[in-house]
Amino acid sequence: MVDTPMIEIDAVSRYYGIYRALDDVSLDIAAGEFFSLLGPSGCGKTTLLRSIAGFDTPTSGDIRIDGQSAIDLPPNRRPTNMVFQNYAIFPHLNVEENVGYGLKRLKLDAADERQRVGNALEQVRLSHLGKRKAHELSGGQRQRVALARALVMRPKVLLLDEPLSALDKKLREEMQVELRTLQKAVGITFVLVTHDQYEALAMSDRIAVMFGGKIAQVATPKEIYQHPLTRQVADFLGGMNFMQAKITSESAVNLSVETTRFGNVTIAKPKGFTATNGLATIGIRPERLRVLWDDAKADCEVTGHVVDRHYFGEITHLIVDVPGLEKPLSVSETNNFGADDIPVGAPIRLAYDPDALVAMAD
Amino acid sequence: MVALPDSIDVESKQPLAGSRRWASSDEAKGLTLISPTLLYALALLFLPVLIVIAYSFWSQDYLTIDRSFTLENYRVALSEPIYRDLLWRSLTISLAVSLITVTFSYPVAWFISFHGGVHKNLWLFLITVPCWTSYLLRVMSWKVILGYQGVLNTGLMSIGLIDQPVTGLLYNSNAVIITLVHSWAAFAILPIYVSLEKIDRSLIEAAHDLGDNKVWSFLRVTLPLSLPGVISAFLIVMIPTVGDYVTPKLVGGKDGVMIATAIQAQFGKGANWPLGAALSVTTMVIVSAMAGCMVLALKLFVRRIK
Numbered sequence: 001m002v003d004t005p006m007i008e009i010d011a012v013s014r015y016y017g018i019y020r021a022l023d024d025v026s027l028d029i030a031a032g033e034f035f036s037l038l039g040p041s042g043c044g045k046t047t048l049l050r051s052i053a054g055f056d057t058p059t060s061g062d063i064r065i066d067g068q069s070a071i072d073l074p075p076n077r078r079p080t081n082m083v084f085q086n087y088a089i090f091p092h093l094n095v096e097e098n099v100g101y102g103l104k105r106l107k108l109d110a111a112d113e114r115q116r117v118g119n120a121l122e123q124v125r126l127s128h129l130g131k132r133k134a135h136e137l138s139g140g141q142r143q144r145v146a147l148a149r150a151l152v153m154r155p156k157v158l159l160l161d162e163p164l165s166a167l168d169k170k171l172r173e174e175m176q177v178e179l180r181t182l183q184k185a186v187g188i189t190f191v192l193v194t195h196d197q198y199e200a201l202a203m204s205d206r207i208a209v210m211f212g213g214k215i216a217q218v219a220t221p222k223e224i225y226q227h228p229l230t231r232q233v234a235d236f237l238g239g240m241n242f243m244q245a246k247i248t249s250e251s252a253v254n255l256s257v258e259t260t261r262f263g264n265v266t267i268a269k270p271k272g273f274t275a276t277n278g279l280a281t282i283g284i285r286p287e288r289l290r291v292l293w294d295d296a297k298a299d300c301e302v303t304g305h306v307v308d309r310h311y312f313g314e315i316t317h318l319i320v321d322v323p324g325l326e327k328p329l330s331v332s333e334t335n336n337f338g339a340d341d342i343p344v345g346a347p348i349r350l351a352y353d354p355d356a357l358v359a360m361a362d
Numbered sequence: 363m364v365a366l367p368d369s370i371d372v373e374s375k376q377p378l379a380g381s382r383r384w385a386s387s388d389e390a391k392g393l394t395l396i397s398p399t400l401l402y403a404l405a406l407l408f409l410p411v412l413i414v415i416a417y418s419f420w421s422q423d424y425l426t427i428d429r430s431f432t433l434e435n436y437r438v439a440l441s442e443p444i445y446r447d448l449l450w451r452s453l454t455i456s457l458a459v460s461l462i463t464v465t466f467s468y469p470v471a472w473f474i475s476f477h478g479g480v481h482k483n484l485w486l487f488l489i490t491v492p493c494w495t496s497y498l499l500r501v502m503s504w505k506v507i508l509g510y511q512g513v514l515n516t517g518l519m520s521i522g523l524i525d526q527p528v529t530g531l532l533y534n535s536n537a538v539i540i541t542l543v544h545s546w547a548a549f550a551i552l553p554i555y556v557s558l559e560k561i562d563r564s565l566i567e568a569a570h571d572l573g574d575n576k577v578w579s580f581l582r583v584t585l586p587l588s589l590p591g592v593i594s595a596f597l598i599v600m601i602p603t604v605g606d607y608v609t610p611k612l613v614g615g616k617d618g619v620m621i622a623t624a625i626q627a628q629f630g631k632g633a634n635w636p637l638g639a640a641l642s643v644t645t646m647v648i649v650s651a652m653a654g655c656m657v658l659a660l661k662l663f664v665r666r667i668k
Contacts, residue, residue, distance in 0.1 A: 053571060054570075055567055055570075055571075074570065074575070075567070075570040075571050076570050076571070076572075076573045076574055076575055080571075081571055081572065082567075082568070082571045084564045084567070084568060085564075086562070086564055088562065088564040088565050088567065088568035090565060090568070090569075090583060091565075091587070092586050092587060092664075101569070101572050101582075102572030102573045105572075105573040105574060105578065106573070149568075149572065150571075150572075153572065153573070
């Protein structure tokens with residue numbers, strides 16, 4: 001990481017009439033970082049990306065790219081290039097002409113231009129399809145063309161607008177790995193917009209989770225998954241068993257809470273936390289609850305009985321009713337030991353690590 | 363093709379079953395489904411053209427038609443200076459009209475498509491308003507505008523640009539061109555508008571993203587992708603204007619006479635249908651060839667821009 005961030009988003013707001021697409025968003029993205037903007041539809045992530053690219057002008061605030069204010073620059077004069085959601089491959093040009101499109105404006109000599117197009121196509125493993133037209137390409141190939149077309153411009157920042165959402169699951173997973181490898185190889189800052197939490201977790205160095213035009217949390221994938229700041233973030237990134245706990249004492253960094261079935265625990269206090277009626281929302285991820293077989297022992301246990309079971313191949317989701325909890329617990333257990341054979345109605349004991357409990361702001 | 367010997371074999375053994383099988387085949391169903399339109403097209407499009415072509419190879423023998431094959435009509439149509447000149451003038455006028463119409467219509471269509479906002483349909487509706495009145499009335503109104511004491515002359519005189527009326531406005535080929543451009547504008551705007559509407563806006567954004575300014579992205583993306591609309595607009599205007607009869611008759615004067623007037627004369631006063639037919643066929647062939655050339659030329663032009 002270098003001292004000046006590659007992209008500085010400084011108090012950017014975007015209003016459409018009275019609707020706030022972006023509400024005072026500030027964010028720094030470091031050079032060479034793989035950064036993801038994650039959130040549900042309509043959260044403002046695409047508006048933010050389009051503001052960086054120059055297709056959308058914020059109502060207020062500033063965007064600096066590589067230290068220079070870009071707010072007044074049109075898209076063609078920004079050091080950014082974009083991979084569009086539908087790839088936007090020019091239908092009247094073949095693959096080579098598509099990739100070379102932006103180079104034409106740079107007035108390179110013909111050999112140099114050919115070389116750069118060739119290298120870019122090689123990078124995305126499409127050298128053999130140079131003469132194909134857009135309509136003769138598969139979804140994955142179109143995506144590679146869009147990628148090569150942007151990378152050949154050697155931008156400082158590559159912007160990707162849900163680039164994988166149109167691909168089928170298998171191809172999507174392949175492309176996740178490939179994009180990640182490519183980003184490490186070229187060393188360019190990537191900003192990815194996605195609504196798929198697994199995609200964001202698997203690919204990013206850091207993630208910003210957005211809701212309603214605001215950024216809820218910016219952190220590494222692991223941090224954001226294990227220590228979500230708010231209930232919304234926790235809920236958006238996978239399953240979470242939420243419960244209310246009574247606060248017994250509160251310090252600047254810690255909360256001591258009394259829970260109905262998970263004992264008295266002291267957990268880290270999330271930023272921006274405020275107690276309501278002396279209660280805190282705490283939670284535990286379903287995979288942090290472990291089934292205790294036969295007479296196995298654990299330091300911390302909860303007991304209940306299975307009310308429902310969902311089979312997912314490698315794992316089984318058990319819905320466990322625990323007396324005293326307002327909602328049944330969701331437990332995600334691998335099928336190694338026969339979790340898929342536990343009958344509905346059976347009594348069950350679950351082990352947990354008190355460190356796995358997190359407190360969240362509402 | 364492979365199935366052919368097989369089906370013949372079946373038919374020879376069981377002729378009834380074979381024909382019944384054909385009657386229930388997809389091919390038969392398809393033909394049945396298209397037959398109303400096919401018959402319609404044959405009766406109303408193909409047959410009249412065929413009759414005209416047939417007449418062009420016959421000859422007028424005083425009051426009767428001599429049905430022996432002859433190329434004499436074509437020799438006259440192609441070698442008589444009067445027909446050559448009229449045909450040439452018709453072609454240049456129609457070419458000029460289509461060029462001007464497309465040039466003026468493109469910006470209008472572009473504006474509606476890209477900046478029409480929520481009022482796109484209103485704009486399109488307004489464009490069709492002139493077509494509600496009779497074609498004749500629209501042509502006549504141009505006489506009022508272009509005439510010696512017309513709106514244009516009196517207007518220019520009142521603002522002091524000219525001190526006596528300009529006589530060269532009406533009754534020449536320019537008047538024909540102006541009138542035809544106005545009459546056909548709506549028919550050129552619509553196909554161009556449709557092809558502009560079909561362009562995915564993210565393609566234009568991609569062009570900007572890759573370094574093009576507005577002019578370049580227009581030349582490299584919008585224009586080539588709207589070319590099908592431009593070509594159809596061009597053909598829609600060019601093909602009918604070559605044979606236009608009313609406009610030259612009303613505003614063309616003696617310098618604005620076009621080939622249709624000569625054809626009409628042969629079918630009417632001249633009472634030489636075969637020659638009229640030969641002139642029609644010649645015009646048809648030349649127009650088709652020209653239309654083909656225009657399509658090719660526009661495609662080449664776009665390839666150069668890339």
